Amino acid sequence: MQRFSLSVFLATACLLFLRAELTTVCEHSTADLTCGSGQVIHIDSAHYGRSDRTTCSEGRPSQQLQNVNCATSGATSRVATMCNGKSSCSVGASNSVFGDPCYGTFKYLQVSYTCKCEAIARVVSCEDHTVDLSCHSGKVICINRADYGRHDNTTCSHGRPSKQLHNVNCSSSTASDKVAQMCNGRDRCTIQAANSVFEDPCQGTYKYLQLDFSCAETWETTREQT
Structure with a gap:
C-alpha cells in the first residue's frame, strides 16, 4: 500500500x-x-x-x-x-x-x-492509499472540507481503464463530517481513502480523497491569549 x-x-x-x-x-x-x-x-x-x-x-x-x-x-x-x-x-x-x-x-x-x-493546505490521496496529516508548534488539525469520490477524469488516473474514470459526479455526502471527527483537534491523523471508511458512493469508479485543512490553535490556547 x-x-x-x-x-x-x-x-x-x-x-x-x-x-x-x-x-x-x-x-x-x-x-x-x-x-x-x-x-x-x-x-x-x-x-x-x-x-x-x-x-x-x-x-x-x-x-x-x-x-x-x-x-x-x-x-x-x-x-x-x-x-x-x-x-x-x-x-x-x-x-x-x-x-x-x-x-x-x-x-x-x-x-x-x-x-x-480558512483552507490553507490541500492534499489528495488515491483510493486504497493512506494520507498522514500532521501539525507542529502546538497547533492541531482543522478540517475545512473533505470529499471522497471523483470530479474529473485526470486525478488519480494513471494506469486506470477509462471506464473507472468516466463518472465525474461521484461524491460521499458524509466525507467532511467523518474526516473532521477523525482528525479535528489532533496534531497527527491518518486516513485511509477507502470504501471501508467512506462507503462506496459510485461502484466501479476509481475514487480519491481530497482534503482542505489548516493547522489551528486550539480553543483553549486562543482563549488564554484574549
Whole structure:
C-alpha cells in the first residue's frame, strides 16, 4: 500500500471549535459580521423583513409591526454573495439592498453565519492509499472540507481503464463530517481513502480523497491569549 506524508508548518491561527453566530439589526442599521484570524465567513441564512412583533419594536407605532409574514426572497444568497469567504463584512439593513418586501412595515435583518477555518493546505490521496496529516508548534488539525469520490477524469488516473474514470459526479455526502471527527483537534491523523471508511458512493469508479485543512490553535490556547 502506497503512503503519502504531509507535514504542515503554518503561522496562521484559527479557532478549532466553530460556533454559529446570530446577528440582528434594525432597518436603517448595519450588520457587521466578523471572524477571527485565519477564519472566513460562511452564511447559513439571512432574513430581511419581519416575522414577529417584538424584534426592533421599540418606539415604533403598532401599525408598523403587524405584518409578521414579511420576508425578502433570496436574502440568504444575496448576503452570501456579499460576505462568503471574507474575514469581515458589513451589510446594510435597508430596502436599497434587499428591496421592500412589505411597504409600511418596519423591518430588520437577521443573519446566521459560521466562522470556518480558512483552507490553507490541500492534499489528495488515491483510493486504497493512506494520507498522514500532521501539525507542529502546538497547533492541531482543522478540517475545512473533505470529499471522497471523483470530479474529473485526470486525478488519480494513471494506469486506470477509462471506464473507472468516466463518472465525474461521484461524491460521499458524509466525507467532511467523518474526516473532521477523525482528525479535528489532533496534531497527527491518518486516513485511509477507502470504501471501508467512506462507503462506496459510485461502484466501479476509481475514487480519491481530497482534503482542505489548516493547522489551528486550539480553543483553549486562543482563549488564554484574549
